[in-house]
Structures are given as structure tokens and as C-alpha cells.
Amino acid sequence: MRVSQDKRIRFPFIGLFKGMAFTFKYMFKPVPTTMYPQVQEIPVPRARGVIALHVDNCTSCMLCARECPDWCIYIEGHKEEQPPSKPGGRVRKASVLDRFEIDYSLCMYCGICVEVCPFDALFWSPEYEYSSYEVADLIHGKTRLSDWLQTVPEPPALEPHPEEAP
Amino acid sequence: MITGNFWADVILKVVIVLVAMLTMALVAIYAELKVMAHMQHRIGPYYAGGRWGWAQPLADAVKFIQKEDLVPNGADAPVFKAAPYIVVASTLATFVVIPFSPNLVARDLDLGAFFLLAVSSLTTLGVLMAGWSSANKYSLMGGLRAAAQLIAYELPLVLTVVAVVVQAGTMSLIGIVEAQAAPVEIFGMSISLPFLIKGQIVSFVIFLVASVAELSRIPFDMPIAESELTMGYLTEYSSLRFTMFFLGEYAAMISMSAIAATLFLGGYWFPWLSDEALVWLGPFILIGKIAVMVFFMLWIRSTWPRLREDQLQDLAWRWLIPISLANLLVIAFFKVVVF
Numbered sequence: 001m002r003v004s005q006d007k008r009i010r011f012p013f014i015g016l017f018k019g020m021a022f023t024f025k026y027m028f029k030p031v032p033t034t035m036y037p038q039v040q041e042i043p044v045p046r047a048r049g050v051i052a053l054h055v056d057n058c059t060s061c062m063l064c065a066r067e068c069p070d071w072c073i074y075i076e077g078h079k080e081e082q083p084p085s086k087p088g089g090r091v092r093k094a095s096v097l098d099r100f101e102i103d104y105s106l107c108m109y110c111g112i113c114v115e116v117c118p119f120d121a122l123f124w125s126p127e128y129e130y131s132s133y134e135v136a137d138l139i140h141g142k143t144r145l146s147d148w149l150q151t152v153p154e155p156p157a158l159e160p161h162p163e164e165a166p
Numbered sequence: 167m168i169t170g171n172f173w174a175d176v177i178l179k180v181v182i183v184l185v186a187m188l189t190m191a192l193v194a195i196y197a198e199l200k201v202m203a204h205m206q207h208r209i210g211p212y213y214a215g216g217r218w219g220w221a222q223p224l225a226d227a228v229k230f231i232q233k234e235d236l237v238p239n240g241a242d243a244p245v246f247k248a249a250p251y252i253v254v255a256s257t258l259a260t261f262v263v264i265p266f267s268p269n270l271v272a273r274d275l276d277l278g279a280f281f282l283l284a285v286s287s288l289t290t291l292g293v294l295m296a297g298w299s300s301a302n303k304y305s306l307m308g309g310l311r312a313a314a315q316l317i318a319y320e321l322p323l324v325l326t327v328v329a330v331v332v333q334a335g336t337m338s339l340i341g342i343v344e345a346q347a348a349p350v351e352i353f354g355m356s357i358s359l360p361f362l363i364k365g366q367i368v369s370f371v372i373f374l375v376a377s378v379a380e381l382s383r384i385p386f387d388m389p390i391a392e393s394e395l396t397m398g399y400l401t402e403y404s405s406l407r408f409t410m411f412f413l414g415e416y417a418a419m420i421s422m423s424a425i426a427a428t429l430f431l432g433g434y435w436f437p438w439l440s441d442e443a444l445v446w447l448g449p450f451i452l453i454g455k456i457a458v459m460v461f462f463m464l465w466i467r468s469t470w471p472r473l474r475e476d477q478l479q480d481l482a483w484r485w486l487i488p489i490s491l492a493n494l495l496v497i498a499f500f501k502v503v504v505f
Contacts, residue, residue: 016470023205023469033209 240301256288267448308398423459
């Protein structure tokens with residue numbers, strides 16, 4: 001028999017029987033499974049359930065679409081001319097979002113789009129019940145992504161302002 | 167003779183063995199699902215059948231049968247198709263000689279133990295046929311591993327059974343059970359003891375290890391190791407033929423447990439019960455002992471990791487066979503010289 005260098009192992013095969021005692025003990029312990037359709041699990045407030053879109057903040061800059069590892073964000077937009085802010089001023093341009101879709105059948109919930117958005121247009125929401133019978137229904141459009149915005153929890157309060165340095 | 171007509175008797179016995187075996191195999195599958203789930207901190211089947219998921223094995227069987235019965239293009243079709251039936255038939259044949267009570271036995275052969283070993287080795291043939299005829303590398307590797315493993319572990323299995331036969335002085339399984347029921351003088355008291363306590367403890371442990379290896383169950387499931395060989399010799403099987411292999415595995419588990427219970431734990435015999443009571447309680451006592459053995463197999467399955475191929479051969483050839491030979495020698499010595 002090969003002798004183990006580990007001094008903790010006193011008897012050969014003792015680990016096998018320790019394992020058996022362990023599994024036997026666990027057979028009688030209550031099971032921590034949540035019976036999902038009957039019992040709903042409440043996710044933590046900052047769980048990564050679904051991504052919500054604040055349309056007004058989006059400038060269709062495409063950063064999220066470019067950074068997405070799965071390329072599951074589709075954005076189309078165009079520029080519209082706005083009246084000048086002062087009479088006689090220059091005609092301003094504003095970008096308008098035509099299409100913003102996230103394909104949740106591809107999304108891997110990495111959150112890079114939320115991180116990378118420079119205008120705070122994307123947020124995590126803890127909602128998770130949006131499975132569907134058809135893959136096409138997992139592509140959430142602009143309106144559906146905006147609806148998720150109501151479920152976004154309040155961001156944690158800022159830390160109290162430190163004392164001004166003397 | 168039950169009905170008086172020979173052929174009617176044969177058909178009745180076949181039907182009883184088939185129904186009893188398949189029911190017990192389904193119960194074993196259900197027990198494996200539930201016991202393993204709870205040992206792994208899960209619930210296991212829950213909805214099928216309304217309560218505790220009791221209908222899950224039936225649902226699985228129906229699902230398997232619904233699948234298309236595929237035969238691969240390059241496969242040796244007749245051999246491929248016959249293999250599962252050989253595996254199942256060889257398993258069912260062991261139940262011919264296993265006594266469920268003093269008179270509830272399909273046929274009490276004088277060479278019962280020999281018949282058991284011969285017939286249960288036929289499983290190897292079925293497995294080899296499946297592996298060879300599938301025209302698949304995984305199947306071939308699985309079949310080769312199975313052959314190497316089953317040959318290696320057949321030897322300690324046979325040697326331990328021989329040790330029991332030497333002590334009992336008979337190969338008839340009813341004779342072996344009666345040898346265990348016969349009282350022996352210990353410290354002035356006359357008590358009956360199963361062979362497990364009457365000096366066969368080493369044989370029993372070796373028999374357990376070798377029988378789990380014969381069944382190719384974890385921790386000895388190298389022939390069907392999923393992570394390396396997909397499913398070994400089962401890779402190309404689907405539908406009814408896969409179901410046959412599946413049921414055959416669990417039926418083999420029960421038949422091995424029944425053999426172990428008969429040889430070492432006293433079979434249908436139980437202390438403090440009269441012969442008249444054993445006639446009626448015998449089957450339940452044997453099924454209880456089978457259940458204990460099956461639970462043990464499920465227990466080690468959900469606890470121990472799989473052995474590597476060389477460790478597996480190492481254990482058989484370098485440890486189990488020499489120990490079982492020495493054990494046989496010691497038991498023969500005591501039988502001849504001391505008693």
C-alpha cells in the first residue's frame with residue numbers, strides 16, 4: 001500500500017468511511033430547495049435580473065452595443081434638428097432613439113453595458129420572471145425595457161459628506 | 167408443480183419472475199433517484215404521480231420507449247439488436263435458483279451456486295457484443311474496459327462464493343440457507359448464525375466490492391464513464407434497447423443483492439422464526455435483506471468518486487484475488503482440520 005506523506009491520514013481508507021458518514025447524515029437533513037412556482041424566492045435588491053432602459057438618457061452612442069460580448073444589443077437612431085435655444089442662434093441637433101433591443105436569449109448578464117453607459121441610461125432590475133414559450137419573445141424592445149425601469153430599486157444612498165479639510 | 171401441467175407451470179414461473187423482477191427494478195430506480203437526491207441535499211422527483219414523484223421511473227420508461235429505435239449505419243445489426251436481451255436474460259436467469267422461502271423457488275438446482283456464477287457471467291458477453299457491434303470508438307473502448315473489468319472481478323467473486331460453498335458443504339442455495347439456519351454451539355449456547363458472522367466477514371467484504379465492480383456501478387463504472395467515454399457501450403443505444411440495458415442494470419443490482427443476501431446474510435431465514443412462519447415471511451425477509459444491500463450500493467454510489475482504470479485493475483489483481491485465495495485457504499483449513 002502506498003503510504004501517504006500526509007500525517008493527518010492515520011488509517012488507510014478512513015476517508016471513504018468519513019464520506020459515507022457524511023452522506024448518511026445529510027440524507028436526514030431538511031432540504032433547502034425553494035419550491036419555485038408555489039414559493040417565490042425574493043432576490044436581493046441589487047440582483048442582476050433584467051436590464052432596464054431610461055430612454056431619455058440614451059444618446060444612441062452605441063458604446064453598450066459595441067462592448068457587449070454577445071452582441072445582443074441592437075440600436076438604431078437618427079439626428080433631428082431642434083430649434084435654437086436663443087432666437088437667432090445656431091440650429092441644434094439631438095439624437096433620437098428609433099430602436100433599442102436587448103436579446104435576452106443571448107445575454108449572459110455580465111452587466112458590461114450597464115457599466116459602460118456614460119449617460120446612466122441602463123440599470124439593473126431584480127425582476128426575473130420573463131421566460132417565454134418563444135425565443136422571439138425574449139427580444140425586449142424599447143417600451144418593454146422602459147417598463148422594467150419601474151422595478152429598478154433606489155440606488156444606495158451616498159456616503160455622508162466628509163468634513164471639509166481645514 | 168403448482169398447476170399439474172408442466173408447460174403451464176413454466177409459463178406461470180416465468181411470468182412471476184418477470185413481474186417481480188421488473189417491479190423490484192423500478193422500485194430500485196425510484197429509490198436511487200430519491201436516496202441519492204437527499205444525500206446530495208436535493209429533493210429529487212417531486213411532481214410525477216402526484217406525491218413524492220413515485221411515478222418518475224414509469225415516466226422515464228415511457229419516455230425512453232417513445233424514442234426512435236436507431237441502429238447505426240456501420241453496426242453489425244443482428245448482434246447489436248441481440249445484445250440487450252442477452253444482458254437482461256442472463257440477469258433474470260439468476261432468479262431461477264434464488265430461494266424466496268423453503269418451497270418458493272423456481273428450481274432448486276444441486277449446482278445452484280455454480281449456475282449463478284455461470285449465468286451472471288453471460289452479462290459480460292452481452293456487454294462485449296454491444297461494444298463491438300456498435301461501430302463506435304466510445305462503445306469499443308467501453309466494451310474493452312468492461313471485459314477487462316468483469317474478467318478481473320469475476321475471479322475474487324468466484325473465490326468468495328467457493329469459500330461459502332466450502333463452509334456450507336453444498337452448492338444448492340436452499341442447502342446453503344439451511345446450513346446457516348442450523349444451530350451451532352458457541353460458549354455452551356446453541357444459536358443459529360448467518361455465514362457473515364460465522365467466519366465469512368472477509369469473503370463478504372470482497373464479495374461486496376467485486377459485485378459492485380461486476381455491476382459496473384460507481385465507483386467502478388469505468389466502462390460507461392460519462393466524462394471520458396460518453397456512455398461506453400451504451401452510446402449508440404436508444405429507445406427500448408436502452409431501456410432494456412437500464413432495467414437490466416438495476417435488475418442485476420437486485421440479483422447480486424439477492425445472491426449476497428442468500429450466501430452471507432441467511433437468505434429467507436431469520437432468527438427466532440419457526441419453519442412454518444418462514445414459509446410465509448421468507449419472501450419479505452429476503453426482500454428486506456435485498457433492500458439493505460441495494461441501499462448500501464446507492465450509498466457508496468452517492469459518496470465515492472470513480473476509480474482510475476489502472477487503480478481498478480490494481481485493486482482486483484494485487485489485492486482482492488490474493489486475499490480471497492488466502493481466505494479460501496483458511497476456511498478450507500478450518501473446515502477440514504478443526505470441524
